[in-house]
Amino acid sequence: MKIYLKEVSKSYDKKVIDNIDLNLEGYDAVAIIGKSGCGKSTLLRLMTGIEMPDKGRIIVNDKELNKSNLIEYQDNIGIVFQKHNLFPHLTLLQNITLILEKIKKLPKKEAKEKAINLLDNLHLKDQMNKRPRFVSGGQAQRASIARALATDPEVVFMDEPTAALDPILTKEVLDSVIGLRNLGTKFVFVTHEIYFVRKFADYIIFMDEGKIVEQGTPNILDNPQTKRLQLFLENEGR
Amino acid sequence: MKKFKLVQIVLAFLLYIFLFVFIINEVADVLDFTFLIENKSMLINGAMLTIGMSIASFISSTIVGFIIFLMTESKIVFLKTIANIYKEIIMGTPLLVLVFVVVYIIGVAIGIRNKMMLGFLSLTFYMSPYMTNVFEGAYKSIDSSQFMVMDFYGFNLYQRYRYIILPQMIRPIIPGLINNLSGIIKGTSILSTIAISEIFYATSILSNKSYRYIEGYFVLWMVYLIITIPLSRLAKYLSRQENY
Incomplete structure (x- = not known):
């Protein structure tokens, strides 16, 4: 599945997603990281069609996502919420x-x-x-x-699936997800678990204040190009 | 600690019994219930009518209340507005006034003269918004995240209610419905004003004939309490039961 975000913005009381361009084609496990309130969950909800952007376009398999093809799109994706729901x-x-x-x-x-x-x-x-x-x-x-x-x-989107769990249960869930990836399932997920990102993701998006600050292969975690990612990793203790 | 709590409960009961005996003793020199025993068939018929009318009104007001609830939750503004106006009007009207409105205005307008039917309609109209409130309370207790899941998987309106919403509403509505049944039973006494021979009316007639009002209304009071207290306890017990 080709998912492409073009100049996407979303506001509630303030702007939470600010003019984002993103192409997820060709990756099996995309991790979206960033501090709380940086807009990563909103970005995931936009990608799943649970929310629609105020500006910009979401293009899936070369077709712009809109209300008429939303159901068809959502038929082909899965979602896991923060709470099990x-x-x-x-x-x-x-x-x-x-x-x-x-x-x-x-x-x-x-x-x-x-x-x-x-x-x-x-x-x-x-x-x-x-x-x-x-x-x-x-x-x-x-x-x-x-x-x-x-x-x-085709793709499972996960919005901090371990946010409400203690470390033991977190490991239990993440181990299961790793097992599923080995079976060929594709994932886009929001998480705070950096060790899991390192182990699992093949593409990483780091967000801050509604923008993508850095993106790339897991190497960006070892060699951050921006002060903000460096600070984030330090705060996460890794 | 548990013993102390029990003692307090017993003391509270004793206080009520003392007040009860004291008041009865003050207002009645010699209590005589013979006239009630002699006319027990009239009382039993009255009680049966009260129960029958209550059950019928309970069922109908639950159905009407549910329809009003669906209308209030509708995305169609016209239906929502109709339901909200209905609720405001009925909930702002005392039952006694509503009974007269139904008998002398609505009944005349639509050509219904049957007192029983008019009494039944009055209770149905009166209780249905309270039933709606019970349904609304239960609906609001469903976590919003479940609606997100239903939206995501594309549940249609029927599937939402049939498989997700209604099954989860059943437990929380039961205590509220029982409380409303209790309200209906008490409300039937107002129907005596249009000469429906339910228990209040029957007792009033007998008391008027014998001039023994204290005994008559005392027994009537007890009959209502015997019916409503177990219902109230049952509602409290069920509301303490854990939901899913």
């Missing part, structure tokens, strides 16, 4: 089968088999009949990753 009245299994059966119109049996398979890949088969509040935060987040993968997305 699973439906609390459904079990982990039902959270996935609901999407497959009712939205993607898969036959019941096929939907169930696929959902069990996904949960098994994320080591959640024994927890699949529990509702989200009866599993750990890490397990719930992994179930939300399974839900994101259920629609066979």
Whole structure:
């Protein structure tokens, strides 16, 4: 999938994304990093079509993203939110089968088999009949990753999937994500976990004050060209 | 600590019992409930009518309240405005006034003369906005992140309500609905003003005949409490149950 952002801006009370140009073609794992409030989550939401830009264009596979082709685009991507955002009245299994059966119109049996398979890949088969509040935060987040993968997305977007987790659960979730990348899933993710970025990403975008300050291969972390990235890395303790 | 708490609860109950006995003792030289026992069939019929009218009004006001709720949540401004005006008018009108409006204005305008039907309509109109409030409260308890997920996966309106919103609304609405049922049961007493022979009306007739108002209204009071206190306790118990 070719995703290209051209002169994209977005404001709420103030400008959070400021005239960004970005081309994500050819990368398998893109990490967006930066301090809190720098606009990285907003950038991810713009890329997923959850929010639309005030100015500029988002071009997907050579077509400009707009309301008429948004559903088609979102059919081909997956998303994992900061909180797991699973439906609390459904079990982990039902959270996935609901999407497959009712939205993607898969036959019941096929939907169930696929959902069990996904949960098994994320080591959640024994927890699949529990509702989200009866599993750990890490397990719930992994179930939300399974839900994101259920629609066979070309790209999975993750918005700080470990922000609400303690270090042990964070490792549990990130290890699962690493396993999935090895299976060929593509990711664009926002994170604070620099060690994970080093291990996982093949392209890094560093943002500050709504702008992309540096971007490139993971080497930019070892050799920052700007004071702002240098400071950020120092503050993150790495 | 637990024992001390229990003692306080017992003392509170004893205080009420003392006040109760004291007041009854002050207002009645000799209590005589014979006239009520002699006419118990009239009281039972009145009680049955109260319960029947309450259940029917409860069901209808729940349905109307739900429709009004859907209208208030609608993106169509026309429907939203209709629902909001309805809520404002009804919630600003006392039940007694509403009963007269329904009987002497709406009933006459639409040609309904049946008192039972008019009483039923009055209670339905009156309680439906309160039912709407219960639905709205439950709807607002659903985390906004779930709407984001529904938007992302392209749930249509039916799928949203059928699979996500309504199943999560059921638990939080039950205590509110029970409280409203209690309100309806008490509200039926107003229907005595249009001579519907529910329990309040039946008791009033018997008390008027025998001039034994204290006994009559005392028993009536007890009947209402016997019905409403368990309902109120049940609502409190259910509201303490954890949601998903």
